[in-house]
Amino acid sequence: MKNVQLPEAYVRQMQALLGREEAERFLDSYNDARVYGLRFNPLKCRQPIGNQAAALEQPFHLEPVPWCKTGYYYDEAARPGKHPYHTAGLYYIQEPSAMSAAELLDAQPGETVLDFAAAPGGKTTQIAGSMNGEGLLIANEIHPARAKILSENVERLGIRNAVVTNAAPHELSRKFPAFFDRIMLDSPCSGEGMFRKDEDAVSEWSEAHVTYCSERSSEILDHAAIMLKPGGVLVYSTCTFNRAENEDTIEHFVAKHPSFQVEQMERLWPHQVRGEGHFVARLRKTAEVGAEEQLAVSGSSKEKRRDRDKRAAGRVKPLAAELALFNSFAEQALPGFTLGPGEPLRFGDALYWLPHQAGGSFGAADIDGLKVARPGLHLGDIRKNRLEPAHALALSVHSDYAAWVQSYEPESPEIAAYLRGETLPVTGNAMSWGLVAVDGLPLGWAKASGGQLKNHLPKGLRRFN
Secondary structure (H helix, E strand, O other): OOOOOOOHHHHHHHHHHHOHHHHHHHHHHHHOOOOEEEEEOOOOOOOOHHHHHHHHHHHHOOEEOOOOOOEEEEOHHHOHHHOHHHHOOOEEEOOHHHHHHHHHHOOOOOOEEEEOOOOOOHHHHHHHHHHOOOOEEEEEOOOHHHHHHHHHHHHHOOOOOEEEEOOOHHHHHHHOOOOEEEEEEEOOOOOHHHOOOOHHHHHHOOHHHHHHHHHHHHHHHHHHHHHEEEEEEEEEEEOOOOOOOOHHHHHHHHHHOOOEEEEEEEEEOOOOOOOOOEEEEEEEEOOOOOHHHHHHHHHHHHHHHHHHHHHHHOOOOOOHHHHHHHHHHHHHHOOOOOOOOEEEEEEOOEEEEEEOOOOOOOOHHHHOOOOEEEOOEEEEEEOOOOEEEOHHHHHHOOHHHOOOEEEEOOOOHHHHHHHOOOOEEOOOOOOEEEEEEEOOEEEEEEEEEOOEEEEOOOHHHOOOO
8 A cells, every 4th residue: 555645535534533643543554464364154163163263273374353253364375265175165254354243243043134235245154154054144235246256155155044135225125124133234335444455446435435325325224224123133334434434324324213223333443453444333123113114114014915915826836846856865965964944946947945934934925026146055956857966055064964975184186186176086885976075074066986976066166276
């Protein structure tokens, strides 16, 4: 950042916000080296997080992130994104300050949770870890290309109970009035916290853009208010520093929606902590809802019921034959695996398992009419009356569930060969479908035949360097 000229209006903004002396320390922090972080994925860890981190302390030089129980700083030279553990979904690489928001949300197993603006997936995957595979997580991203990246990260981290939608705020609030226990909104912002690591963010900044982002955040928050249950928790966060997108937006929202109370607001400043900075506010919706909001919820509920009734009348027959194919496959290849609450869905040749909340009302009718990038867990593809298992399924199971697993150490030539897409020799009594793993963490499917393991790692995930 030493060679990047910060906008004069931005410097004046920070001086007005912090005072000249504090602002000088803040602006000087742009000359400091970036810090790097990763979060362990509880869905993959077979031991306590601290023990898992201790095992990787040497190669990655890990140090705990104070505000995130699963977060650690790492040495940039370690390049954990190139390690087979990353491919297996053991951790997610994330800027440390950004870990604070999902910690404050504190999602619980069994709840119904929305990550409103979720790509690329840092907060979604952190929330999913807190939910421990129980409940329903809807992760939304309005931009199709970013929704695809979000889906890929959901898959890599082995998340079974998430649906990835590609919808505008009004489409979601019409579908899900008073539906969620918790909502995470990491709002699109002017990105002042990105300046140190992204010079383009500096050139794109303007006072007009700050105003636009503030107004856009207020609009999205209005839809979040409709979707949150009474008693539910809303967490709003940004990676920017100005008051307009942060405290002012929250104050405006609470004035407009008196059924919400601010429980906590915090800032992480880059000159005070090891991170790029973040703003987080946690709000709770009281049992009493304002008249205007109640009218919106009531109207949306009636429309939703009409949509459900109309679509229920034309629902296709249950996918009994497709589910039987999966059950037959699982009986042979995954004898320890069971599907949680949900229902099968078929999109072309692809068979998915749409998650449900235990005892909840969510089902396939609720996503009718929405653009859905990932309707739950991809089980496999139907090929001439047989099921070929999906890569997502391999990453979502523990190796203990599989009929057989060939596991290798991270630096072994077999792991490198598998990640290049090459065949491996059979080392035991493997037959038909099974898993190749790194230290017991599944990397993908292989099919045993003639003493060889045919590699089924998707071509787009193979490494050639």
